[in-house]
Amino acid sequence: MGDGSQMEEVTGAVGLGLFAGDVVLALGRLINSRTAEPTDRDTLQLAAQLLEGLGTPVDSPAPPSGQRQLAGENALDALAAVESEAAEADVEDFIRPLAEALKQSLKSNAKPEVAALETLRRVFAAIGDAEVSRVSRLSRPRSPSLPLWQTSTATSAF
Amino acid sequence: MADLDGDFGFLVESAKRFVGLLSAHPTPRPRPDHRGSALTAHVDDTAKGVQDRVAEVEQEYHKAADDTDRLEAIKQVRLLASYAYFMQRALPWLVDACDPPLDLGALYFIDEMSRAVIGERTDSVPTRADQFSTEKWPFEQLFPALKLSVGSGPLPIILNFPALEAKSFLLLPLYGHELGHTAVWKHDLIATALAPVRADKDFSNKFNAARDDLANSQGISKHRARLIINGRVEDWTEELLCDQVGLQFLGPSFLLAFVTYLVALSWNEPGPRHPPTTLRVAHLLSWIEQQGWATVLQARMPGVLAWIREVAAAPRPSTSAVTSFLLGSMDDVKPHAADAVRTTLAEEVYEPSKYDLEAAQIDPLLAHEVLPVQRPDDSEPFDARAIILAGWLSIFDQVGEDSAVGLCRALADAESHEFFTKALEMRSVLARWQGL
Numbered sequence: 001m002g003d004g005s006q007m008e009e010v011t012g013a014v015g016l017g018l019f020a021g022d023v024v025l026a027l028g029r030l031i032n033s034r035t036a037e038p039t040d041r042d043t044l045q046l047a048a049q050l051l052e053g054l055g056t057p058v059d060s061p062a063p064p065s066g067q068r069q070l071a072g073e074n075a076l077d078a079l080a081a082v083e084s085e086a087a088e089a090d091v092e093d094f095i096r097p098l099a100e101a102l103k104q105s106l107k108s109n110a111k112p113e114v115a116a117l118e119t120l121r122r123v124f125a126a127i128g129d130a131e132v133s134r135v136s137r138l139s140r141p142r143s144p145s146l147p148l149w150q151t152s153t154a155t156s157a158f
Numbered sequence: 159m160a161d162l163d164g165d166f167g168f169l170v171e172s173a174k175r176f177v178g179l180l181s182a183h184p185t186p187r188p189r190p191d192h193r194g195s196a197l198t199a200h201v202d203d204t205a206k207g208v209q210d211r212v213a214e215v216e217q218e219y220h221k222a223a224d225d226t227d228r229l230e231a232i233k234q235v236r237l238l239a240s241y242a243y244f245m246q247r248a249l250p251w252l253v254d255a256c257d258p259p260l261d262l263g264a265l266y267f268i269d270e271m272s273r274a275v276i277g278e279r280t281d282s283v284p285t286r287a288d289q290f291s292t293e294k295w296p297f298e299q300l301f302p303a304l305k306l307s308v309g310s311g312p313l314p315i316i317l318n319f320p321a322l323e324a325k326s327f328l329l330l331p332l333y334g335h336e337l338g339h340t341a342v343w344k345h346d347l348i349a350t351a352l353a354p355v356r357a358d359k360d361f362s363n364k365f366n367a368a369r370d371d372l373a374n375s376q377g378i379s380k381h382r383a384r385l386i387i388n389g390r391v392e393d394w395t396e397e398l399l400c401d402q403v404g405l406q407f408l409g410p411s412f413l414l415a416f417v418t419y420l421v422a423l424s425w426n427e428p429g430p431r432h433p434p435t436t437l438r439v440a441h442l443l444s445w446i447e448q449q450g451w452a453t454v455l456q457a458r459m460p461g462v463l464a465w466i467r468e469v470a471a472a473p474r475p476s477t478s479a480v481t482s483f484l485l486g487s488m489d490d491v492k493p494h495a496a497d498a499v500r501t502t503l504a505e506e507v508y509e510p511s512k513y514d515l516e517a518a519q520i521d522p523l524l525a526h527e528v529l530p531v532q533r534p535d536d537s538e539p540f541d542a543r544a545i546i547l548a549g550w551l552s553i554f555d556q557v558g559e560d561s562a563v564g565l566c567r568a569l570a571d572a573e574s575h576e577f578f579t580k581a582l583e584m585r586s587v588l589a590r591w592q593g594l
Contacts, residue, residue, distance in 0.1 A: 005291075005431065007247065011299040014241045018211070018303035021234040025218060028227055058380045059366055062356055062388075071299075075385050083379060091381045121226075128233045135240050 009073055010138050016074045017131030023047045023124040027117050036106055047124065048102045054079055055095030077134065081126035085119060098123075162228045166219055169235040173212045176242035180205050185249050186256040193265075194255020196281035197314035201248045204297040207304030208242050241300070248296070251316055254285040259324050263582030267542050268317065268333050270586065274506045275334065275341045275403050279312045282337075287318035292336040294343065315340055327575035327582075328550055328568060331415040334404030342399045345502050348392055351399060351494040361490060368483035375478070390484055394433045395491050398441060402499040405442050409508040410451050411547040413442045417466055418565040426472050428481055433488050440470035441492050450510045458551045461560035508543050516544040524552050529577070531584040539585040539592070549578035 026040035026047075036044060053070055056062070070078060079091070086094035101116035181202075188194035212235060219231040258265055265284070272280040293316040298308055317336050323329050342348060355361050365387065373383040404412040417439060426436040443466055446452055455463045474485055500507055520530045520540060530548060532539050553574045557567045568574075 007293050007296055008299065010241070010244055011297055014237045015300045015303045017237045018234055018300075021230045021237075022303075024230045025227055028223060032223060054381075058369075058384055059362075072389060075389075076382065079379075079382055079385060083381070091379065125226075125230065128230065132233055132236055135237060135244075139240055139244055 006138060010135055012071055012074050013077075013131045013134045013138065016077070017128050017135065019043070019046070020124045020128035020131065024121050024128065027121045027124070030105060030112055031114055031117050031121075041106055044102060044106055047120070048099050048106075050078065051082075051095050051099040051102070051120075054082055055092045055099065057092060073134065074131075077130040078127050081123050081130060084126060085123050162225065162232065166228065166232050166235065169232060169239050170212060170216055173235055173239035173242055174209070176239055176245075177205055177209045177212070180242060180245055180248075183246075183249060185252040187252070188255050193258065193281065194252060194283050196309070196312040197248075197255060197283050197316070198252055199309065199311070200295065200297060200314050201245070201252065203306060203309070204300065204304070205242070205245060207301070207306045208238050208245075211304050212238050245297070251283055251285050255283045258284060259286050259321075260284050260319075261325070261576075261579045261583070263579035263584075263586070264327070264330055266586035267330060267546075267582045268337075270542060271334060271407065272315065272337050272340075275337050275407050275503060276313070276344060277341075278344075280340070281312040281314045282317055283315065284317045284319055284333075286321040286324070289318065289320055290332050290336055291318040292316060292339050293318075294340040313340065313344075325572060325575055325579075326569060327546075327578045328411075328553065329415050329419055330546060330582075331404055331408045331412040332419060334408050334412055335400045335416075338400030338403030339396070341403050341502065342396055345498075347399050347495075347498045347502065348395050350498045351395055351491055352392070354494055355487065355490045358490070361487065364483055364486070368480045371479045387480065387484070390430075391487055391491075393431045394484065394488055395495065397432050398438065398488060398491060398495045399499060401438055401442060402445070402495050403503070405445055406496075406499050406503050406507045408543050409510070409513065409547060410446060410455055411543070411550050413439075413446055413466070414462075414550050414565065416442060417469060417562075418569060421469055421562075422566070426475050428475065428477070428484065434475065434485070436469055436472035437474070437485065437488060439466065441488075441495075443467065443470045444492070445496055454510065454513070454547075454551075459554055459560055459564075462554075462562065462565060465562045508541075512541065513544055513547060516540055517548060520544060520548040521552075524548065527577075529581045529584060531581055532588055539588040540581075542582055542585060545578060545581050545585060549574070549581075553578075 022043045026036065026043045029040055030036050030044070050070060054075070082091060082095060098116050098120055101113040102120060104110055105112040105117060188198055215231050215234045215238065218234075219228060222228045222231060260268075268282050268284065269280075272282050295308060295314060296316060301307060315337070317333060319333075369380055369383045369387055372378070372387060373380045376383070378386075401412075401416070404416075420435050421439070424435040426434040428434050432438075446455070452463065455466075475481065516533065519533050519535065523530045523534075530540055530545055550568070553568045553571050554564055556571065556574065557564045559567060
């Protein structure tokens with residue numbers, strides 16, 4: 001008994017992947033033209049919110065705030081992309097200035113912080129790569145499915 | 159250098175071919191305002207949205223400033239092509255919508271239950287699968303990326319059920335759990351149930367200890383560990399909430415269906431998305447006893463009730479510190495989940511007193527093998543829930559084995575299942591007739 005997790009997971013992964021691609025393209029336009037087009041502005045504001053959600057203090061038991069893109073496995077993929085780019089740096093310390101730089105860059109007459117935006121471009125490109133991989137994996141024929149209530153033999157953190 | 163233009167063109171053509179296959183597939187189409195019509199519209203809207211998005215990505219590709227942008231466009235069209243192909247999973251839904259695989263009595267009951275627990279009209283489509291599960295607005299998560307918004311019509315819900323159980327009257331209560339997923343989503347009950355738990359400092363401390371234990375044992379960051387544990391807490395909470403929706407709306411028939419079906423398949427092992435079955439039974443039993451339903455079961459199936467109590471008391475698995483934390487957190491969640499559902503269902507919560515009044519009229523009818531459709535005293539249709547619970551008790555009595563074995567044999571009595579499903583059909587027909 002449960003909800004249709006594979007359908008939900010594939011749909012969520014495609015949604016996040018498309019969004020990540022939009023962010024990369026929008027950041028490219030912002031870096032090159034120095035100003036954000038109106039549709040890009042909405043996309044990049046959502047990107048800033050997603051980053052802030054990922055960067056919430058680790059000692060809070062609450063989940064990353066308000067971002068539907070961050071449901072379930074999506075959040076883990078997004079975090080993996082951030083951690084990969086952050087290398088040894090603390091995630092919160094890494095994300096905070098990037099999110100701030102993005103928000104500042106969206107203000108009228110602001111000069112985009114190119115280095116920060118290039119870093120974000122790499123992060124969101126990595127998120128897109130992760131979602132393409134995950135969709136490919138999920139779309140392959142599965143072994144005969146077990147009822148959801150049996151302990152999964154899939155990789156688990158426990 | 160890779161031929162990006164060639165790759166992109168190939169993927170665009172593939173995406174268009176997949177969308178074309180989906181749109182041209184000769185599945186039957188439901189009539190307007192009939193079962194499956196809202197679902198069909200949702201599928202069609204999504205397919206169109208994918209097609210339009212492919213066209214947008216084509217424009218992006220041709221405007222691309224550099225190979226970085228072109229590679230992003232290629233990724234996006236690959237995702238869209240994959241999804242267009244994945245959408246063929248909707249085809250069996252559309253077939254089952256036009257030719258429902260359940261009897262009318264079951265369909266009518268599901269429709270009434272969905273309106274009661276979700277609070278709005280739904281387009282519920284039962285479809286054959288290998289297990290009970292559900293999806294609502296199946297493609298809706300993609301809508302922001304496709305720049306679509308959901309329509310204002312009935313909410314489409316897929317209700318997957320094990321094909322072998324299509325005729326099972328006694329397992330109808332399990333649809334209450336599945337519809338509960340939509341109710342939980344619509345009323346944001348996970349957040350409601352968890353808010354007081356997360357606000358508790360003791361919970362926070364235990365959460366952080368579990369987080370650190372997971373991070374250390376798995377060699378992952380604390381951020382990752384937090385996400386994983388949070389996800390598990392929320393998934394398990396959702397399952398407990400859905401159990402409460404089924405239980406509070408239906409009463410003991412939900413508990414009986416639950417234990418008969420699920421305990422045969424699982425025991426106290428924790429699942430990736432579900433708490434241990436024995437813990438779930440404990441929570442269900444607790445509510446049954448608090449609300450005074452146990453007397454109904456004690457009177458008619460004392461052996462079964464004793465067995466259910468043993469199941470509920472099964473020892474918890476001794477596994478990792480993280481699992482222990484999760485099991486304990488569900489104890490914290492339990493009262494809040496019950497309260498959240500009770501508040502949401504309000505007057506739809508089924509109470510023993512309501513059943514007792516109707517049971518006194520149903521039982522004499524059953525003694526003479528008369529379909530329990532309407533009350534002899536006022537000619538009103540019986541509450542469907544009373545028919546289901548009376549059906550459980552009656553079929554069980556006929557089996558004559560007061561034990562878990564008796565529950566299993568009750569599920570096998572096909573003729574009785576047909577009798578009671580017909581009663582559900584006729585009481586719905588009567589209710590609609592009287593409402594004209």
